[in-house]
Amino acid sequence: MTQSNQLKKHRSAISNDVKRQICEWAETNKNKTHIEIAKYFNYKYPNLTIEQCTISKILLQKDKWKTVLENEKSNKIFKHKPVKFPMLDLNCNLEQI
Numbered sequence: 001m002t003q004s005n006q007l008k009k010h011r012s013a014i015s016n017d018v019k020r021q022i023c024e025w026a027e028t029n030k031n032k033t034h035i036e037i038a039k040y041f042n043y044k045y046p047n048l049t050i051e052q053c054t055i056s057k058i059l060l061q062k063d064k065w066k067t068v069l070e071n072e073k074s075n076k077i078f079k080h081k082p083v084k085f086p087m088l089d090l091n092c093n094l095e096q097i
Contacts, residue, residue, distance in 0.1 A: 012048045019058050019065040022050075026059055034059070 018041070026037055034055040041050050058065060 016068045020068045023062040023065045
């Protein structure tokens with residue numbers, strides 16, 4: 001076994017805002033490959049590890065990510081799962097109002 005096979009890969013959670021930035025940057029730099037886009041964003045965000053395959057998956061859904069609004073919440077949203085208990089969620093949201 002080589003040393004690279006022994007190292008475990010670390011999953012990076014990429015926020016909606018970063019995904020939107022990837023789509024916008026790829027659109028303005030159409031001559032860049034997915035590998036070059038990954039290198040750029042790995043340099044820009046050193047705490048993330050973004051690979052070429054991740055860039056490809058994000059750009060396949062670029063229409064979805066380009067509609068994300070730039071705000072405080074988009075920096076904190078990482079997952080899109082349906083609510084497990086909708087009635088409880090509805091009550092919690094009503095109490096916050």
